[in-house]
Amino acid sequence: MTDLFSKFDGLIEQRRALLDTGVTDPFNLVMERVLSPTQAICNGRETILLGTYNYMGMTFDPDVIDAGKKALDEFGSGTTGSRVLNGTYAGHKLCEDALKEFYGMDHAMVFSTGYQANLGIISTIAGKGDYIVLDIDSHASIWDGCKMGDAEVVPFKHNDIVAMEKRLKRIPEGAGKLVVLEGVYSMLGDIAPLKEMIKVAKDNGAMVLVDEAHSMGFIGPNGRGVAEEQGCLEDVDFVIGTFSKSVGTVGGFCVSNHPKFEIMRLVCRPYVFTASLPPSVVHTAATSIRKLMHAGNKRAHLWENSRTLHKGLKDKGFQLGTDEPQSAIISVIMPDLERGAMMWEALLREGLYVNLARPPATPANMTLLRCSLCAEHSAEQVQTIIGMFERAGKAVGII
């Protein structure tokens, strides 16, 4: 018998070697209690959260929590069914109505996660004989959506408009084309030049899907994302998003103006063949999305936090993923996995949680300490965070 686990031996060995150095397992942390969007108890210690994607701090919003509690009482704990059978409740419709209004689009479809939204929409709309042209740094859910469908998959160099155009021009005449982009790329926190890229896509007869998971609620005058910020949202055929970041719960969605979009509800397997989100989740999401429409002050404060942290870390000598802050993600580049893990642990001992990101999730084999800011971080907390980075960075010998 061949042990089917032997393919993981390299990774098992690498993990053992890392833990043998005595560092805490960075992928096994338990949040023992969560006090607020920016604070939790980890290892018995009060810890500032700087790696949650909880950009707008909606997880503890009193209206959001009330909506969830009320839905639990009125609709029970779960739907026990698919959206196309017994699993469409009033709350799912409330969510879809809120999304249509939020994006100013005709159609909205709620999935159980953002991962499933990408998986479902990409694998369903791009079929046999079609081509998907996508950024090489795309999220795993986008790659998995490509893998699940039957289309030809053509990647191009990250954010490279010329490379994208070359790939598009090589596609045989008459084939269907889907260009897949992200507003914010979550590893380095950089944004895409969507306006130029979408123009090239359209000039070459492609439909465009943009994953705005990391920009919803924050980027753009109404928080609709990078496409809104750059004035090209009308040219996007499909926006994919998630409830697991700014919305502050769990779930995924696609919004679109395509006149035939509703047929997706019958043909998209990751929508049909899985249970729908629980009532408490969709009611919290709908309430949160509506509040995000009027969150201009929070957006302004989050930008302030992003600029302060970026400048503070850069001034202390850290190497960052972008020259200027482009989103609410500030990535700190580590020299290697071992020192990355040491730094991660030193920060945790200081009372700060960030994400340790490593290949294959990261581009160019980088080890990153990824910080995601929240609109609820106070200016004082951001200064505290910079101090923690400075002490930990000196202790580990990174600065």
Ligand code: PMP
């Ligand atoms: N797209 C992107 C760009 C993401 O970063 C993520 C999650 N990190 C997803 C989709 C999946 O979202 P969800 O957590 O809702 O499955």
